[in-house]
Amino acid sequence: MSRKVSSSDLVERVVAGERAAVARLISRSEHGEAEARRALGRIYRLAGRSHVIGITGVPGSGKSTLVGKLTEKLRAKGDKVGVIAVDPSSPYSGGAILGDRIRMSELAGDAGVFIRSMATHGATGGMAHTTLDAVDILDVAGFDTIIIETVGVGQDEVEIVKASHTTLVVTPPGLGDEIQAIKAGVLEIADIHVVSKCDRSDANRAIVDLKHMLMLGMGKEAPAWPIPVIGTSAVTGEGFDALVDAVAGHRRFASDSDAGRGRRLAIAQFRLRKTAETMLLQRFADDFNGGDTTLAAKLMRRDDDPYSLAADFLARTSLSREPLRSAS
Numbered sequence: 001m002s003r004k005v006s007s008s009d010l011v012e013r014v015v016a017g018e019r020a021a022v023a024r025l026i027s028r029s030e031h032g033e034a035e036a037r038r039a040l041g042r043i044y045r046l047a048g049r050s051h052v053i054g055i056t057g058v059p060g061s062g063k064s065t066l067v068g069k070l071t072e073k074l075r076a077k078g079d080k081v082g083v084i085a086v087d088p089s090s091p092y093s094g095g096a097i098l099g100d101r102i103r104m105s106e107l108a109g110d111a112g113v114f115i116r117s118m119a120t121h122g123a124t125g126g127m128a129h130t131t132l133d134a135v136d137i138l139d140v141a142g143f144d145t146i147i148i149e150t151v152g153v154g155q156d157e158v159e160i161v162k163a164s165h166t167t168l169v170v171t172p173p174g175l176g177d178e179i180q181a182i183k184a185g186v187l188e189i190a191d192i193h194v195v196s197k198c199d200r201s202d203a204n205r206a207i208v209d210l211k212h213m214l215m216l217g218m219g220k221e222a223p224a225w226p227i228p229v230i231g232t233s234a235v236t237g238e239g240f241d242a243l244v245d246a247v248a249g250h251r252r253f254a255s256d257s258d259a260g261r262g263r264r265l266a267i268a269q270f271r272l273r274k275t276a277e278t279m280l281l282q283r284f285a286d287d288f289n290g291g292d293t294t295l296a297a298k299l300m301r302r303d304d305d306p307y308s309l310a311a312d313f314l315a316r317t318s319l320s321r322e323p324l325r326s327a328s
Contacts, residue, residue, distance in 0.1 A: 007039035029133040047139040054164030056150040061170040062196035082138035082146040083115045161189040162270035173206040198231030287317040
């Protein structure tokens with residue numbers, strides 16, 4: 001019987017760019033294996049070179065198609081590209097339902113592209129809990145640009161701005177009332193607005209409306225980064241060169257400006273919070289599923305109320321007694 005390779009041993013293989021090791025370590029992160037934490041900590045310290053692009057928008061806006069075309073353009077410029085496509089979880093298997101790797105199958109044979117579908121596992125914010133671990137792993141494996149495509153759930157999508165250096169919001173033409181984009185809470189998080197399917201006759205209206213909304217939202221002073229609105233068409237190829245140029249321009253801005261440095265601090269704060277939440281939930285689940293039903297029996301008999309009993313449970317748990325830091 002073969003011995004299971006430790007996560008620490010996988011790190012050197014990830015550094016060497018071994019795809020199987022990349023996939024295996026991402027899977028261990030997704031499964032929440034405690035044994036992988038030290039390895040993921042090493043990965044984090046080695047990461048930080050890649051440019052992370054977040055892509056979000058309403059369902060059906062053409063995000064996956066745009067990711068595929070943008071990846072092709074970046075590859076033509078010599079970038080290695082990692083794609084993390086976050087999909088809803090199947091209620092049966094727990095895996096990703098939509099399977100973006102199938103929709104981007106034309107890229108599957110390119111050794112310079114790595115595509116990973118990740119299930120949300122109930123996480124809000126349009127991202128999986130371990131999305132940022134996967135970003136680090138791909139970063140260390142030598143991918144120059146990493147694209148996160150969120151699940152497309154509307155208002156919860158705003159978390160992507162706290163996880164990416166450049167955020168693209170994709171809007172299709174023909175929504176009728178473009179003000180719905182603002183109500184969805186997504187419009188204002190964009191560093192670049194993309195109007196997809198611009199080969200359609202109503203696309204110019206969407207572009208004009210978005211530019212008008214952005215002008216209305218400006219103050220008296222010119223913004224440090226004027227947000228571009230770019231129309232693209234996967235059918236004709238229109239707009240993708242301009243989009244790549246805009247992404248490169250924002251990357252320089254994010255690297256050199258005070259706003260960019262503030263964003264990197266916000267990303268670190270978000271990462272810290274999400275990691276702490278995940279560790280607390282794991283510890284809580286271990287304690288709650290320990291088999292002791294004494295408090296539940298009291299609640300069933302209505303000897304006490306759920307709030308008091310929950311407070312008693314929390315006071316007894318390891319959360320109140322034990323440090324969460326894993327051994328280094």
